Amino acid sequence: VADPKRVITIDDMIRVPPFHEWLGVRLEAMSGAEAVLRIPYRPELIGNPLIPAIHGGIIAALIDLAGGVVLFRDLGVPTPTIDMRIDYIRPALAELDLVARARAKNVGSTVAYVDAEVSQLRSGEPWAPETAEAARLVATGRCVYSTKDRARPTPAGSVPIG
Amino acid sequence: VADPKRVITIDDMIRVPPFHEWLGVRLEAMSGAEAVLRIPYRPELIGNPLIPAIHGGIIAALIDLAGGVVLFRDLGVPTPTIDMRIDYIRPALAELDLVARARAKNVGSTVAYVDAEVSQLRSGEPWAPETAEAARLVATGRCVYSTKDRARPTPAGSVPIG
Amino acid sequence: VADPKRVITIDDMIRVPPFHEWLGVRLEAMSGAEAVLRIPYRPELIGNPLIPAIHGGIIAALIDLAGGVVLFRDLGVPTPTIDMRIDYIRPALAELDLVARARAKNVGSTVAYVDAEVSQLRSGEPWAPETAEAARLVATGRCVYSTKDRARPTPAGSVPIG
Amino acid sequence: VADPKRVITIDDMIRVPPFHEWLGVRLEAMSGAEAVLRIPYRPELIGNPLIPAIHGGIIAALIDLAGGVVLFRDLGVPTPTIDMRIDYIRPALAELDLVARARAKNVGSTVAYVDAEVSQLRSGEPWAPETAEAARLVATGRCVYSTKDRARPTPAGSVPIG
Numbered sequence: 001v002a003d004p005k006r007v008i009t010i011d012d013m014i015r016v017p018p019f020h021e022w023l024g025v026r027l028e029a030m031s032g033a034e035a036v037l038r039i040p041y042r043p044e045l046i047g048n049p050l051i052p053a054i055h056g057g058i059i060a061a062l063i064d065l066a067g068g069v070v071l072f073r074d075l076g077v078p079t080p081t082i083d084m085r086i087d088y089i090r091p092a093l094a095e096l097d098l099v100a101r102a103r104a105k106n107v108g109s110t111v112a113y114v115d116a117e118v119s120q121l122r123s124g125e126p127w128a129p130e131t132a133e134a135a136r137l138v139a140t141g142r143c144v145y146s147t148k149d150r151a152r153p154t155p156a157g158s159v160p161i162g
Numbered sequence: 163v164a165d166p167k168r169v170i171t172i173d174d175m176i177r178v179p180p181f182h183e184w185l186g187v188r189l190e191a192m193s194g195a196e197a198v199l200r201i202p203y204r205p206e207l208i209g210n211p212l213i214p215a216i217h218g219g220i221i222a223a224l225i226d227l228a229g230g231v232v233l234f235r236d237l238g239v240p241t242p243t244i245d246m247r248i249d250y251i252r253p254a255l256a257e258l259d260l261v262a263r264a265r266a267k268n269v270g271s272t273v274a275y276v277d278a279e280v281s282q283l284r285s286g287e288p289w290a291p292e293t294a295e296a297a298r299l300v301a302t303g304r305c306v307y308s309t310k311d312r313a314r315p316t317p318a319g320s321v322p323i324g
Numbered sequence: 325v326a327d328p329k330r331v332i333t334i335d336d337m338i339r340v341p342p343f344h345e346w347l348g349v350r351l352e353a354m355s356g357a358e359a360v361l362r363i364p365y366r367p368e369l370i371g372n373p374l375i376p377a378i379h380g381g382i383i384a385a386l387i388d389l390a391g392g393v394v395l396f397r398d399l400g401v402p403t404p405t406i407d408m409r410i411d412y413i414r415p416a417l418a419e420l421d422l423v424a425r426a427r428a429k430n431v432g433s434t435v436a437y438v439d440a441e442v443s444q445l446r447s448g449e450p451w452a453p454e455t456a457e458a459a460r461l462v463a464t465g466r467c468v469y470s471t472k473d474r475a476r477p478t479p480a481g482s483v484p485i486g
Numbered sequence: 487v488a489d490p491k492r493v494i495t496i497d498d499m500i501r502v503p504p505f506h507e508w509l510g511v512r513l514e515a516m517s518g519a520e521a522v523l524r525i526p527y528r529p530e531l532i533g534n535p536l537i538p539a540i541h542g543g544i545i546a547a548l549i550d551l552a553g554g555v556v557l558f559r560d561l562g563v564p565t566p567t568i569d570m571r572i573d574y575i576r577p578a579l580a581e582l583d584l585v586a587r588a589r590a591k592n593v594g595s596t597v598a599y600v601d602a603e604v605s606q607l608r609s610g611e612p613w614a615p616e617t618a619e620a621a622r623l624v625a626t627g628r629c630v631y632s633t634k635d636r637a638r639p640t641p642a643g644s645v646p647i648g
Binding site for chain 4: 340341342343344346368369370372373374378380381382384385386388389402404405406408409410411412415
Binding site: 016017018019020022043044045046047048049050054055056057058060061062064065078080081082083084085086087088091 | 178179180181182184205206207208209210211212216217218219220222223224226227240242243244245246247248249250253
C-alpha cells in the first residue's frame, strides 16, 4: 500500500498548476500499481447543457493528469505527454463526480504506456477498489508519455506534475 | 465563403455551455470546409508552471469543440464524440493564444471523421489562411463523432454544440 | 462458458477469408466475455529481420480480428471497424506465437468498444486464463466497430467475420 | 525531387523482410516531404469476401511501413513504432491497388509523428500528386515512432526498414 506521507505530498502538488486548481482535482487513492484521482462535480464543468453532461475535455484532462501522477510516483520527474486516445463510452452526467484510475502498462527508458478508466460516483461517496466495478464507466483512455528525463534529477522546489 | 449571419450565430452559441464560457473560446473563421476556433491566453489555462505551458486537456477540449462546430454547421444537430486522439507535438506556450482548424475528412450516416490542428498565435494577431503555415503547431487531433441523429430535427431553442 | 459447437463453427469461419487463411489464425478459447485468437509463428510473418520480430501489421490484423469475433459471437452480424489504436509495447519475437485476448467494453446501438491485449507463447504451449498474466505482453489495442447492422439478419450462408 | 539512385535502393530494401515481400509493397514515389508506397491488389489480401474488401490489417501494415520509409530516408536508422491509430473511412475494395502517402509532421530527438493517407488506384494507373485528390480515400493513419537511435550508425549491410 502507499506511504500516507507521500500521498499527502502528491495531493498537495497536484493543485499547484492553475488549471488543476480550477478543476479541483484531488488524489483519492494511490496503490503500488494505480493512482485514483477525483474531480468533484461543479456546474462550470458542463459542456452539453441539454443532457446535461460534463465536457469531454475535462475527462481528457483528468486522464492525462492521472497518468502523469502514476508515473511521477515511480519516476520522480515530469513526463511530457506524447499522445493520448480517449474513448467516450457514455455521457458523463451532471451532479456526479469524475473518478479516474490510471495504471502503467509498461515503463521503458524512452516512453511509458498508461491505461485509465473514468467512472462516476455520487458526491461524497468514497472510491473503493471493491466497488469500482459498480461505478458508472464513462470513458477509457490510453496515454503515452516521454520518460527520457527519468534519470535527470528534478530541480529543487519544482512543481513536477502536469 | 461563409454566411456572416451564420458565423455570428454559431459564435454566440459556442459559449452557452458553462465550460465553453470559462474557456473563452470563440469562432475565428468558418469556410466551406473548415472551422477555426480560438482560445485567448489566460493564466488559468496553465498546466505546467515550469515551462510554462497550457494544459493538454485545454487543447483536447478545443479540438473536440472545433470538430463539433464543423459538423454542426453541416448537419445542424449535435454529434456526440465517440473517440479522440491527440498528438502533442510541442508544448503550448504561455502568453500565446490557441487556434484550432478542424476539417471533416468524411461524414457518413453513422460516423464522421474530423482532422484538427492546433497552433499558437500572439494575442491580437488575427488568424489567416495564408499565414497558417507559419503559426506554431502544437498538436494534431483526430476525432470520430456519431452522426446517427443527422436526420432528427433539433428541438427549438436548444443549445446544440458540445 | 462457451457452447463447444459454437466455438467450432466460429473457428472454421475465421479462416474463410483468404488473408485470415494466410495468417493461419485460429480460435484458441471463447468465454462469456472474451475471445482468444492465436496465430502460430511462421517466418513469413517477420517484418524486422534484425531483431528478428513479427511485423506490427500482423499484430494489428490480429487485434482487429479478435475484436470482430467477440462482437460476432454476441451480435451475429459483421461489425465494420471504424478505427483502431495499437500500442506496441515491445517487439513480437520470432519463434513465438501471437495470442490476442479481446473483450468488449461497451456494445451500443451505434458503436462497440473493444479492448485487446496481444501476448506471446511458445509453440504448442496452450493458452490458459491462469497463465495469461505470465505471457509476454507485446501490444495492446482499442478498436471501435459499427454495430448499426445488429438488428439486420445475416444472409444465409454468408461469411460474417472480417 | 528525389535522387533516383536512392529511390531504387530503398525500394529494393523494402521487400527484404519476408512479410513485406509477401505484401508485394513497392516504393511508388519519394519527394522531400513524402513517401508513397503501393501494394498491388491480390486476392490473398481479402479479409471480407462479402463486399469484397481488403483486410484492415493490410492497410495498417502499409501505413506503418510508409511512415518508417519517410523517417528512414531522413534519419538513416530504423525507428520502432511506438503506437498507431488508423481510421477506416470506407472499405478498401477488391481489384484496386492500395497507395499510402506518408509525411512527417515533426521529427524530434525522442519521437517522430507521421501522418498517412491510404487511397485506391486501378491496377497499372500511376500515382501522381496532381491526381491524388481524385483517388478513392479509404483510411487515414497517425503513427508515432521512436527516434532515439537517430545518432547511432546503422550496421553495415543491415536491413533497416520495418
